[in-house]
Amino acid sequence: MPAAANPVHVTVTGAAGQIGYALLFRIASGQLLGPDTPVHLHLLEVPQALKAAEGTAMELDDCAFPLLAGVDIHDDATAAFAGANVALLVGARPRTAGMERGDLLSANGGIFGPQGAAINAGAADDVRVLVVGNPANTNAYIAQQHAPDVPADRFTAMTRLDHNRALAQVAARTGSSVDDIARLAIWGNHSATQYPDLSHATIAGRPALEVIDDEGWVHETFIPTVAKRGAAIIEARGASSAASAANAAIDHVHTWVHGTPAGDWTSAGVVSDGSYGVPAGLVASFPVTATGGAFTIVPGLELDAFSRARIDASVAELVEEREAVRALGLV
Ligand code: NAD
Ligand code: LMR
16 A cells, blocks of 8 residues: 555665664654654765765665665755754764774764754754764754754753663673663763663562662663663674664654653763753753653653762763764754
8 A cells, every 4th residue: 555645754874874774764664653654765965975865865765665666865964854854863983993982072063053944944943852972962952952942852862772782781790671660761971971870770670770680780881881882783793783773763653653662761962951951952861751742751750879979970071962062062
């Protein structure tokens, strides 16, 4: 059956890159927005990658996805974001071995101001933006700062990959299913300073820290494994994570649109409202619920001294990145 009228317009930047290749087919098959929602894809690439994007579009055609209403390819951000309901900002250089994600700020930061301005100029009123390109939190901050007419809470950064990594580590350690684990949280920056927090988490309803019963494992293995997983993937694959990143982007938007399960939350980089002492305006990861198409920071969690110190350290890094982009004239 052909896709119905009024598809959702989804713009993907960096469409010819490795995450783009792992992402587009899943969007077109209905995994981003659900099995009843047709999508029209808009692929944004730099001019030298347009031919590769055309090849990907040919393959999308060849899948004959019933939900795919159309594919357009652009090298102009204003055209690519015109009418966008969902914008996935993936296009940016990945780091290579030995770099921290923040080292990409000067290489990639300049991409996100013009793209934020293009979203401001022409995206649909309900646009929802996920920034994947690194350093994701600060790139989302840059884009949001260039889109004064778009509600700030429509700009988000991806820490769902960190959240999923943390779920997988806890499941493996405890022999439980990821489905049994709830209320795990990633706080702060999508960087090595992030704080994967098990202090409120449960496994099949029991406190996770009680089930694990090994503070040394939590501090010395779990937290660094999750926080440095991106570097470990680069070391092993010789390229940064792609399929798992695309999967997390799908999860992030699907949750944003369809909501979190009762009694659970997820993690997302959202514009801080000052909660938990995180300066308002920074894009920081928090535990969030989603209802009615909006994320809400989980309120009122008690933070012990260890958690407080870890969150403060990661937020301090975000403040430094904000100062750096100000100094570079990017905001
Ligand atoms: P890649 O090099 O394979 O692809 C990037 C693509 O972006 C390229 O095709 C390039 O031509 C394109 N591009 C560059 N500038 C652009 C612009 N101004 N407009 C449109 N397209 C542009 O990289 P990748 O592996 O797909 O990774 C993309 C980004 O995602 C990297 O910055 C990487 O570090 C980041 N990443 C983030 C997470 C996360 O959890 N937040 C996870 C994995 C990767
Ligand atoms: C990841 O977490 O895998 C990505 O952000 C890529 C990287 O540079 O670590």
